Amino acid sequence: MQGSISRERLVESIIDVPVVVPHTVAGIALLTVFGSRGLIGGPLEPYIQFRDALPGIVVAMLFVSLPYLANSAREGFKSVDPRLENAARSLGAPYGKYFSL
Template identity: 50%
Template sequence: MKVKILFWIFAIIILLFLVVPVLNILTGLPINELILSLKDKSIINSILLTITLSLLSTTIVLLTGIPLAYIIARFNFPLKGLAEGIIDIPIMIPHVAAGIALLLSFGANGYFGEILKKIGITILDNPIGITIAMMFVSAPYLIDAAKEGFKKVDVRLEHAAKTLGAGDISTFFSITLPLAKKDIINGALLMWGRGIGEFGAIVIIAYHPMTATVMIYDRFTSFGLTYALPVTTILILVSLAIFTIARFINR
């Protein structure tokens, strides 16, 4: 058997494994029930809340994570490997454990929680808590993608810009960032999607207001699969639409 044919067989197997569950969800809800669900304000508000907070968390990490990614990509410094390991910790630990860790740090008795309390902010059952949870579990996707994007940029181009009189900031925004843009956008999309799908860390910190994933869990455990299916279907349809459009624009 030719290697090409063997690879096609394996490719089809994994594609079927990935697509069949999604198709079962998308075809499992009758059109009339889907239309009725689209009129359910609690479902729509939950999905809008999820998308908005995930976008907010992605924006915050874009502003703070890109400098970190650039430093790691361009400079050698003591404990650099440790810093890269710390970035990837949220990917490795169970997300329920991540929620507990965030609760200990940002909760009422945590170190950051004490600071937040002084300015009148609490993360429990608060959109701020949801945003923090989304940031923690999904930030590595954006930072790692930006880091790889910066590594692909030829350092000689930056040096050439500087010899022509450009400063460090000007070089970064006119040369480095545009050339790494595609990887950064892909990383941002991955982070945004990961935030939308997050459940474990969020449910520990904020059961209310309900994100879409928490609502799916709540309806499934309270009423069964039939009641959870509308939220699941709409969330998947909205996510597919958003990411298809975003990928098209990025290209």
């Protein structure tokens, strides 16, 4: 079907949103979600405070830096020679253990 977007492209687009969105808009969105009346911040307010606190700074920094981490990891995994994965599989390595040291 023409014009449809693959799941991979959709996930990549969602991950890249913090890079495209202006910082002011990102801050307002984070306050809307993690503020004292937000979707996540409201129910968690008795346990953890996000506004003007270290957890809020951590969430904001994760939001901003996630695209760089995810894109770097994706490119790193794409650069691995598929023959190495096949060799690991032929030697009996279980699925998901190919990249462990």
